[in-house]
Amino acid sequence: MCTWILHRADIRGSGKGQAGWFPIQQANVAFDHPADAPLDHAVLIDFVNEAMGPSARVAVELSATSARALVEAIQSALEDGDKQHVANHEDVVTLSVHSTYLN
Amino acid sequence: MPLYGPLMGETTGIHGHNADLIDAYLARPLGDGPYPGVLLLHHMPGWDEWSIEATRYFAHHGYIAICPNLHHRAGPGTADEMAAATRERGGVPDEQCMGDAAGAVAYLRAMPSNNGKVGVIGFCSGGRQAYLAACELHGVDAAVDCWGGRVYVPEEERQGRGQPLDLTPKMHVPLLGIFGNDDTNPSPEHVDRIEAALKDAGKPYEFHRYDGAGHGFFATGRPGYRPVQATDGWKKVFSWFETYLQPART
Incomplete structure (x- = not known):
């Protein structure tokens, strides 16, 4: 493809990268040349936290068929959640703490 | 230069667009020269091991070769991390790429062992950038575009912007093009259009x-x-670089 076309999704959750778990804020999705997968083109998905730098990244490169299978699996999992009436209570709790210290 | 002669390969810094200091891989024969220079513009997956190997391959064949990291500003990180971060930023602007390329050419030309000639070669997105360089970059003597996509851009996809093909009348160096007929970007039809513009x-x-x-x-x-x-x-x-970058044999 050789394009810079990118589809973004603002997301909340955690990803496990090289240095352990970190908060992810965005998923970047493109269809282009993979860095590693033995494919000419692949669906490239990066779960990132831009503020933490380029290494804060969980990357996958999937064949188009695999990506469609993944989409179906996610939809199925969400339907499971809907049946249990929990899928809409999804938002990650954002830690907000105000600390004071007496020195 | 004897094939299989001693080589030097190292990461160095060059001043690119806006005088930014960026990484570049430099590979050269260890002799006194004179050697022609080659600027290698890496593909979209980034400043990766294959691009570095290709740079060394030119040195192995008697060229001073340099491959700037066009994704440097998205670092630090691995090649794929910087490529992904660059995509997130919207890609490499052409103006920035030509600035980095100009810095790399200046670096090559300043080397005492350079013979005064510099070629540019690019792969994938780098092929498109090599086409741009052939039209806009001073200090190069020959260019090679290896399957650069979006040199020709279908009108409905241009979104009011130009395309590298429009710059063809400004091309000031001979161009070699290498393409696969099963490619879709550039497709054989795209290559036909590029060839027609050059003609x-x-x-x-x-x-x-x-x-x-x-x-x-x-x-x-x-x-x-x-x-x-x-x-x-x-x-x-x-053969192309031998023709245009080597001094005429007497």
């Missing part, structure tokens, strides 16, 4: 289109690698 503008060029090959068919270790076509393609590249 119309009266520019010296040579195109080689390989059957049974798609995009990126030089890339060893990738499923698109085509050893027979790639071996012949590399010969075409070295």
Whole structure:
């Protein structure tokens, strides 16, 4: 493809990268040349936290068929959640703490 | 220069666009020269091991070769991390790329062992950038576009912007094009359009289109690698640079 076309999704959750778990804020999705997968083109998905730098990244490169299978699996999992009436209570709790210290 | 002579390979810093200091891989024969220079513009997956190997390959054949990290500003990180972060930022602007390329050319030309000639070669997105360099970058003497996509951009996809093909009348160096006929970007039809523009503008060029090959068919270790076509393609590249970058033999 050789394009810079990118589809973004603002997301909340955690990803496990090289240095352990970190908060992810965005998923970047493109269809282009993979860095590693033995494919000419692949669906490239990066779960990132831009503020933490380029290494804060969980990357996958999937064949188009695999990506469609993944989409179906996610939809199925969400339907499971809907049946249990929990899928809409999804938002990650954002830690907000105000600390004071007496020195 | 004897083939299999001693080489030097190292990461160095060059001043690119806006005088930004960026990484560049430099590979050169260890002799006094004079040697022609080659600027290698890496593909979209980034400043990766294949690009570095290709840079050393030119040194192995008697060229001072440099490959700037066009994704440097998205770092630090690994090649794929910087490529992903660059995509997130919207890609490499052409102006920035030409600035980095100009810095790399200046670096090559300042080397005492350079023979005063510099060629540019690019792969994938770098092929498109090599086409731009052939039209806009001063200090280069020959160019090679290896399957650069979006040199020709269909009108409905231009979104009011220009395309590199529009710059063809400004092309000031001979251009070699290497393409796979199974590629979709550039497709054979795209390559036809590029060739027509070069003919119309009266520019010296040579195109080689390989059957049974798609995009990126030089890339060893990738499923698109085509050893027979790639071996012949590399010969075409070295022959091109031999013609335009080496001093005339007396």
